[in-house]
Amino acid sequence: MASDASVAGSVRARLDVGRVVMVPAAFVLLYFDVLALVHRGGGWGALRWLGAIIWCYLRRGSAIATSGSVTGYAAAVIATLAPSTLPLVRGAPPGAVQEYAGYALVVAGTGWAVWSLRFLGRSISVIAQAREVVDRGPYRLVRHPLYVGELVASFGVALVANNVGAFCFWVALCGLQAYRALREEQVLLHALPGYHDYRARTAALLPGVF
Secondary structure (H helix, E strand, C coil): CCHHHHHHHHHHHHHCHHHHHHHHHHHHHHHHHHHHHHHCCCHHHHHHHHHHHHHHHHCCCCCCCEEECHHHHHHHHHHHHHHHHHHCCCCCCCCHHHHHHHHHHHHHHHHHHHHHHHHHHHHHHCCCCECCCCCCCHCCCCHHHHHHHHHHHHHHHHHHCCCHHHHHHHHHHHHHHHHHHHHHHHHHHHHHCCHHHHHHHHHHCEECCC
16 A cells, blocks of 8 residues: 555645646636726737636646746746736826837737747746757747747837836846746756757847847
8 A cells, every 4th residue: 555655745746736826827817807908908918828828737748847946936927927917007098109019019929929839838837847848939049939929018018008117017027037037947958958959059039149
């Protein structure tokens, strides 16, 4: 008969904590964003983005390795969930050019992020984890296309919000995503032999840059 310790370990192995946390959190943000957008209009790309996150989390695979950095966990969770609260922030009405530019960035960034999720698929994770080396689709061009899409879409939302706080938040988000990418690559380099070669030939965030 299996011991209590081995049974507990087996339960922990089957329990995907990230899925348990992220799926309900994304549903809550989805609910509040729907309420805000119904009353204020626009910005529906955020809803498609949250829906894609929920779908990928429900079908993702098991991790080979996971980062033990508490600060890395915090940066990853904040950087992922906080942009979805931006539709709730509004300043003075933006000019027409600024508003259309913001919506264009939201569409472009969200489309790029959803395209990235299509290829990331079962390897999705908020915290730094290793599953497999993904080098298809946008991952042929940059190592962190999902973060690029998030930053572009968030900047578009900040433009439409036309609020100083929203722009300050976006600058902080850039720093969080950079730190998040650093922690993630430490785990990938250690756990996935093929990641070193992939990293050597592929830019981090912009093709041909860094």
